[in-house]
Structure formats: C-alpha cells, structure tokens
Amino acid sequence: MASKDELEAAAMSLFLGIGLEETVAKNATKNPKFMKTLEEVVHEAGAASGCPKAKGNLLYTVASKYPANALCHRPMLLGYIMCEHMRSNAQLDGAFEYLRKVGTTEVDKKQLEESAGVGVVITPDKIKAAVAEEVEANKEKLIAERYHVNMNMLLGGVTRKLKWADGAAVRSALESAVEALLGPKTEADLAPPEPKKKVKAEKPPPTPKEDKPAESAEPAAPAVPDDPYAFLPKPDANNGVHTTVNFSDGRIMRIANTPEALAAHLARMGGKVVTRFPPEPNGYLHIGHAKAMFVDFGMAKQYDGVCYLRYDDTNPEAEKLEYIQHIEEIANWMGWQPWKVTYSSDYFQQLYDFAVQLIKTGHAYVCHQTKDEIEASREKREPSPWRDRPMEESLRLFDDMRRGLVEEGKATLRMKMDHKNENFNMFDLIAYRIKFVEHPHAGDKWCIYPSYDYTHCLVDSLEDITHSLCTLEFETRRASYYWLLEVLGLYKPVVWEYSRLNITHNVMSKRKLNRLVMGGYVNGWDDPRLLTLAGMRRRGVPSTAINAFCRDIGITRNENIIQLPRLEHFIRAELDATSPRALAVLRPLKVVITNMPADHFQEVEAQTFPGREHSEAVKVPLTRVVYIEATDFRLKDEKDYYGLAPGKSVMLRYAYPITCTGHTVDPATGAVTELAATYDPDHYTAGKKPPKGVLNWVAQPKPGVEPPSFEARLYDTLFKSEDPGALDAWLEDLNPESLVVLKGCVATPSLAAQAKVGARFQLERLGYFAVDIQSAEGALVFNRTVSLKESKPVSLKK
Numbered sequence: 001m002a003s004k005d006e007l008e009a010a011a012m013s014l015f016l017g018i019g020l021e022e023t024v025a026k027n028a029t030k031n032p033k034f035m036k037t038l039e040e041v042v043h044e045a046g047a048a049s050g051c052p053k054a055k056g057n058l059l060y061t062v063a064s065k066y067p068a069n070a071l072c073h074r075p076m077l078l079g080y081i082m083c084e085h086m087r088s089n090a091q092l093d094g095a096f097e098y099l100r101k102v103g104t105t106e107v108d109k110k111q112l113e114e115s116a117g118v119g120v121v122i123t124p125d126k127i128k129a130a131v132a133e134e135v136e137a138n139k140e141k142l143i144a145e146r147y148h149v150n151m152n153m154l155l156g157g158v159t160r161k162l163k164w165a166d167g168a169a170v171r172s173a174l175e176s177a178v179e180a181l182l183g184p185k186t187e188a189d190l191a192p193p194e195p196k197k198k199v200k201a202e203k204p205p206p207t208p209k210e211d212k213p214a215e216s217a218e219p220a221a222p223a224v225p226d227d228p229y230a231f232l233p234k235p236d237a238n239n240g241v242h243t244t245v246n247f248s249d250g251r252i253m254r255i256a257n258t259p260e261a262l263a264a265h266l267a268r269m270g271g272k273v274v275t276r277f278p279p280e281p282n283g284y285l286h287i288g289h290a291k292a293m294f295v296d297f298g299m300a301k302q303y304d305g306v307c308y309l310r311y312d313d314t315n316p317e318a319e320k321l322e323y324i325q326h327i328e329e330i331a332n333w334m335g336w337q338p339w340k341v342t343y344s345s346d347y348f349q350q351l352y353d354f355a356v357q358l359i360k361t362g363h364a365y366v367c368h369q370t371k372d373e374i375e376a377s378r379e380k381r382e383p384s385p386w387r388d389r390p391m392e393e394s395l396r397l398f399d400d401m402r403r404g405l406v407e408e409g410k411a412t413l414r415m416k417m418d419h420k421n422e423n424f425n426m427f428d429l430i431a432y433r434i435k436f437v438e439h440p441h442a443g444d445k446w447c448i449y450p451s452y453d454y455t456h457c458l459v460d461s462l463e464d465i466t467h468s469l470c471t472l473e474f475e476t477r478r479a480s481y482y483w484l485l486e487v488l489g490l491y492k493p494v495v496w497e498y499s500r501l502n503i504t505h506n507v508m509s510k511r512k513l514n515r516l517v518m519g520g521y522v523n524g525w526d527d528p529r530l531l532t533l534a535g536m537r538r539r540g541v542p543s544t545a546i547n548a549f550c551r552d553i554g555i556t557r558n559e560n561i562i563q564l565p566r567l568e569h570f571i572r573a574e575l576d577a578t579s580p581r582a583l584a585v586l587r588p589l590k591v592v593i594t595n596m597p598a599d600h601f602q603e604v605e606a607q608t609f610p611g612r613e614h615s616e617a618v619k620v621p622l623t624r625v626v627y628i629e630a631t632d633f634r635l636k637d638e639k640d641y642y643g644l645a646p647g648k649s650v651m652l653r654y655a656y657p658i659t660c661t662g663h664t665v666d667p668a669t670g671a672v673t674e675l676a677a678t679y680d681p682d683h684y685t686a687g688k689k690p691p692k693g694v695l696n697w698v699a700q701p702k703p704g705v706e707p708p709s710f711e712a713r714l715y716d717t718l719f720k721s722e723d724p725g726a727l728d729a730w731l732e733d734l735n736p737e738s739l740v741v742l743k744g745c746v747a748t749p750s751l752a753a754q755a756k757v758g759a760r761f762q763l764e765r766l767g768y769f770a771v772d773i774q775s776a777e778g779a780l781v782f783n784r785t786v787s788l789k790e791s792k793p794v795s796l797k798k
Contacts, residue, residue, distance in 0.1 A: 030561075034063065069104065073107055273299065278312045279312065335543055381420045471498060657688075755780050
C-alpha cells in the first residue's frame, strides 16, 4: 500500500500534467478529500496523460464547485470541456446551476447547453457594438470622472449583454473605447481619486449592523451574489427530506418525514425557516465561528426565519461559565440577535426518556467495554460482548448509572446500530457516559451525560429546526443523525454541510488554540495575534469587516485555505472609511529647527479625513523641537528615497518643508541621535513647489514640554508556514517576531485626548491602530490592527 507521501507525489504529478500552477497543485494535495475528487475528475475526463492548461483549470473548477446532488452527470459535463464546447468558468457556472436543479433526474441536453451558452459565438463586432453602447450610456460620467470611473462597472454592463463573451476581449475593447473618448491619461488621472460618498444599496445584504460609524466614503467591495445562501437548501426543501441509511447486510433505511410529523412541525412553526448556532462552551469563538454565525443567523434572516443560539453543553468537564458568557456577548458584538438562547442541558430529562425508549425497543444497551476496547473492536468490526444483553437488565443498569451507583468509566449506554458498517459513525455509538462532575448550567442533578452524536439530532428535532447546517467533517454523521430520529419516530430537519473556514498562517482547531492559550504561547484567548473573535476585536477589527469577509468567501463545499490578505482587504476597507487620521511617531528621532525661535509656538490644521466632505480640522502644535521616524533619515541619499538626508528637504505633513543641516552621532554606538534642520516659513506665500517626500511628525506641545508617549504593539502572523495545522511539530513553527513592542512612541495632544479603549485611528503612514484594553491615562497602549498596504507573509520575508 502506497504511503501518504507517495500518494501526494503521484497526485502532484497528475495535477501538474493538466497545467495547474505548482502552488495550486500543492494546495490541492493538502486536502485528502479534494485531492481524491480532483484525481477522479481528471481520470473521468480522460486527461490522466495531460491536457492544455486552459482545460486543466476548468477541471479544477469542476472538482471545486460541481453540485454534489448531480454527480451522475459529471462525466457528461467533462465531455463538453474536453471537446471544447465549454471553455470558460462562466459557462461552467451556468451548467452547474442547471445540474443543481435537475439533480439525479434525466438531463435535457438542449436546456443544459442553453444554460451554459454552448454554441453561442460572440464576434469581435458584437463586442465592439456592445462596448460602444455602454460607453455612450456612461459618456457623461466618463467625461466627469475620466479614468477614475469604476471600469468593472462598465465591464459588468457589457458582459450582462454578452454573457458568453471572452472577458479579456471585452476588457481590451472597453479600454480602447474609453481611451478613444478621453485621450491618454494625465497626471491628474494617475493621482488617487477622492473618496466618494457612500451610496445606499438597493437591497441591503443580510449582514448585521454594528454601532453606526461616522459618515464616510466606503470603498467599493468585490461584487458578491445577491443571495449568498443560494448554495444551501431552499426554505421549502424541508418538505422533501428524503435520504437513505445503508446497512452492512444490504438493508436500506429510507428516511423521510411522515405526513403527521411534518404537519405537526408546520403547525408549530408556521412554515418559518428555523436554524441554530450550536457552539460548545469549551473555549472562545474564532473566525470560523463567525462564518458559522453568518450561515446560521444569516440564512434565517435572509428568508425571514429565526435562529437559536444553543449551547452544546454535554461535556461538563470542558465547559465553563466564562465561555458561556463570552459566546452570547461575542455573538451580539457580531451583530446577531438570537431568537432564543437555549442549552442542550435544558432537554436532559427528555433525552433520558428517549434513551429509556431506545432500550425498550431494542435499540440501545448498557456496555462495559473501556474506551480502548471499543476502539479495538471498532477496527475489527466486532460487536460488544454485551450487545445482546436482555432489555430488562440494560434498563436496570441504566437506572443504576443515573442514580450514581456505577463507577465512572465502568459502563456506557450504546446505541444498537450496525457494528459492521463501513461508516464508523454507525458503529454502536455511545449515547451516555458517567461523569461525577457538576454541570455549569444544570448543576448537580445528573451524573450521566449524553454524547454529542446522541444529543445534537434530538435537540434539533425538539426545537423544530428546519435546516441543520454544519461543516463538512460532520458529513459522515448524517447516517447516525437520521438513524436515531427514525427509530424514535421524530420529526427530521434537513441536514446540509459546507466547507469550514481555514486561513493561512493560523490554526482554527479549538484543541490547538487551547494549547496555545494554556501553554502560555500567547497572552490569553483575546491575544490580538489569534483569530479568535475576542482577539480580533481587541486588535481593532470591526465586526462589520468580518461579516463582509464571510459574505465574500461564500458558502460552498469546496475546502481550501483562504489567504490572510483577503481578510485584511476587508479590514482595511472598513477602517479606511471609519478611522480618523492622526499624527504619531513610533521610533522618534529628535529634530531641532534651528531657524525657529526657542519659544516659537503655532498651530497647524490637520484633517480627520483628508479630502472628504465630512472631514474636520484638528489643531496640531508646531514648535522648535519635532520628532520624526528614525527610519525616515539616512546619511546617504538615494534615488527613489523620499525621506530626509543631509542637505535634503522634505515636507512635514500639514506644515512646512524642512531641510537637514546637520546631525549628531552617538560615539559609542554610531547611531544618529539628533538632527538639525531649517524650515521655510514663506513656502506657501511664495507659491513654491513642495518637496516630494512627506513625513509624519510630532512636535513638543509647548517649548520644553515632551509630547504624550505611548506603547505600540505591532503584530505579524503567528505562524511562519501557510498551513501550520498540517505540521506534526506545529508549535515549532511559531513566528518569534509575531509581536514587536515599541515603547516611547509619541503622539499629538489631540490623539492622546481621544485615545479611549477601543477607539480606532489611522496613524498616518504607519497603519491602522486601536487603543488596547490595557491602556490607561498616562500609559497609552495602541495595537496595530493592520498595515496601510498588504505586507508580505512572514514565510516570504528575508
């Protein structure tokens, strides 16, 4: 049997053979499930010996996005690709949409081809005509805004008319037409555009609201579908819960809601969509839970339904009141309002009664195997020695367990399922175990506690959940979920799985996060280096940015790792719109302006949002002594360097040009400790051209008085590798430079006065910062949320 490394190497060779980029191919091998799917697609397409890159990319798209309910038609679709009747992702998306509707029923090839634009020819003349029409329709806007017009908007207008046109050809024709109208780009066209006022969307997305920020011009976000929940079963799909559970002896259990159970459910809920967000209170929530909340709460909101916040509290050893309180508080911060807050432990009595019913109907038994013995028999698919014990005996023993008469670890209640089944989740799962531990919510009433596999489906049914939505690792549990509801004769929700959220340079496993926190590798669950929601909030990330990110990545069954810069894009977009600008210096270098009197004091006007209508003026003191960034001075000037150097001039932001006339060096270290400079007070009245370099700076608020100081915490990725969770020695991959603390930073008096805990600012030229919870008057602490521009991952830095 081939080893894991050999299988990955073979898959890598196969994927490179179809023209995939090396990075794409490598990422595909990291996920065993997706790797297998892509291998199947390549072989089904007859491309195992290789194919052009264009076709290979389409095969990758099929492996990623093909609808799971129509797998029987996949070979036919691959035939269209290999015969080049389908050549673009747009055509595949049209085909996927059609196939998702037909499922396993017979395909009407004519409708499929119409849905995918097969045979449609878009000539260059058609593209030219559609482009000319679009340019003419937007002529007034183009002349007014010139090259600052959003070209993607115009491009979208053309592609809506010519759905199957080649995107590159359309863009080329559009750029030529716009240049013919406006002429070559001028310097003004190349300058950054002034932000525009926020335009209210016609139909707001179901993204929740945070506290309203100051009026701002929000940057345009990438286009997203009108309904991000379209991937999930539609609200009326609950009437069609039809699935099967296969047994090792060939029997098939056909699962469907009885008319009576469905009618009773509809009478209770009135046909509403009912979802639930069911976290286990054994740690703090992370960004993966943000996606789950977006799915659960968001789908309910999209379809005018309701969503429970339900604590999955069946393991009292790992659960704490701290975690319970945190979860509800952080869900509210994320903007989601639960319909009801419930606990699995609220249903302990009903769950116990169901367990007794299972024993009486021959579907459960008390077992005395240890955990290791159960694992060993599971591998051999051998039954428990107590599987066929008499019902009366199991009833008596289960009652003894409930009354605390059986030692912990000496007995469990197991469901009598199918111990020979290939799906290990049908191997007589444990329903109850003994734990002499007080429960944080239920108190000391119980000493037996139900398992997740037993509890989850039953509480879903009791709460009339219509859509039980979870991540793909729970897919194999569908069989046990529906088996238990079927043998108890209960109402059955629709179960649907989607891909979990993974982000580069981070771990999402609660077990690993717990190890980082409890092992002291980070400073608590809210350490800003973690992607826990508490850590992100402390770092200064707005909840609205997280929800916008979740909306953008979408809800699919395609498992992959999202690049961290994609998340940072949405954080920057939100902070750019809402964070007032301020002046500060992180690594101060003293500059004495020698042609300024020692007692000189004046105030210059800075702006909270430069160039925007709602910007406000802020008074900033200018005195003889100012501080600039130490990194903004060099002893030797160079081309394309815009900082200060001997004899060189730069502009102090909002103030005057200064020219370096001298510098002082520490003889012991050779470091520059002070600069001498002159300023040009007549710069504005003389109408002189300003120097290219513009520096952030902070002056003494009064002659001889040092400016307010603060501590800055600069964060980098916590791990060096893109996928640290895949490493055996993952703790050895921690980035030693993930936190850099700078003390003695200086701020303007106005910034220090506004620096309340949680306040967010853009420190000009330095990044977006938030005031940390450890900040206090006279001892300010700022966390850098994100830099102004995308930075290289630590794995690529020298």
